[in-house]
Amino acid sequence: MSDAELRRFEEQLRRQTKRRQQMRKVLSRAVTPFLRKHKFTGSCPHFRRLGPERFDLLTFQFDKFGDGFVIELGQCLSSWSPSPGHAYASPEKLQPMYLDAHERARIQPGPFLSREDHAKALALRCQGLPTPVCLQATANWFRYDSAEVLDDYKRIADSVLPFLEKALEMFESFENVPKIDEAC
Numbered sequence: 001m002s003d004a005e006l007r008r009f010e011e012q013l014r015r016q017t018k019r020r021q022q023m024r025k026v027l028s029r030a031v032t033p034f035l036r037k038h039k040f041t042g043s044c045p046h047f048r049r050l051g052p053e054r055f056d057l058l059t060f061q062f063d064k065f066g067d068g069f070v071i072e073l074g075q076c077l078s079s080w081s082p083s084p085g086h087a088y089a090s091p092e093k094l095q096p097m098y099l100d101a102h103e104r105a106r107i108q109p110g111p112f113l114s115r116e117d118h119a120k121a122l123a124l125r126c127q128g129l130p131t132p133v134c135l136q137a138t139a140n141w142f143r144y145d146s147a148e149v150l151d152d153y154k155r156i157a158d159s160v161l162p163f164l165e166k167a168l169e170m171f172e173s174f175e176n177v178p179k180i181d182e183a184c
Contacts, residue, residue, distance in 0.1 A: 023144045030157035046095050056171045057096045068141035071107040074099040075174040101181035107163050
């Protein structure tokens with residue numbers, strides 16, 4: 001990689017980091033009061049509701065390669081302990097990523113990719129070919145790549161609130177919710 005290419009790449013990463021920080025700040029202002037009203041603790045992007053029988057976990061998972069995020073949910077018994085090979089976290093620090101895939105679900109505004117679409121995307125990547133946007137796993141995430149001014153970020157953050165209502169409903173019948181290991 002030439003010096004000029006490296007500088008362009010570094011600048012792109014700086015812009016992406018600034019956009020992510022802006023989105024996270026605006027998202028926090030929009031969702032934290034709602035989640036506090038429903039007895040969640042934590043701070044953006046990780047929230048948890050620790051009950052005597054179960055823990056409800058909610059994280060805004062940001063795309064490290066682009067400008068998007070999903071809402072990842074997790075639920076476990078309050079007696080939870082990690083599976084062999086998984087890291088331990090105290091309940092106050094627990095996040096969905098610490099749970100097994102069958103204990104986690106995802107909310108995104110668009111459809112999940114099918115197993116067939118995942119296979120097509122993988123085959124293209126293995127051949128060194130570009131992956132069409134429709135086959136990219138993050139294409140149907142909450143996107144903020146077109147956000148330019150503060151009101152754009154606020155509009156995106158506000159669009160998340162109905163999905164948080166859905167998350168609350170999902171927690172009440174979590175055993176019937178499709179999990180991450182079933183989604184694709």
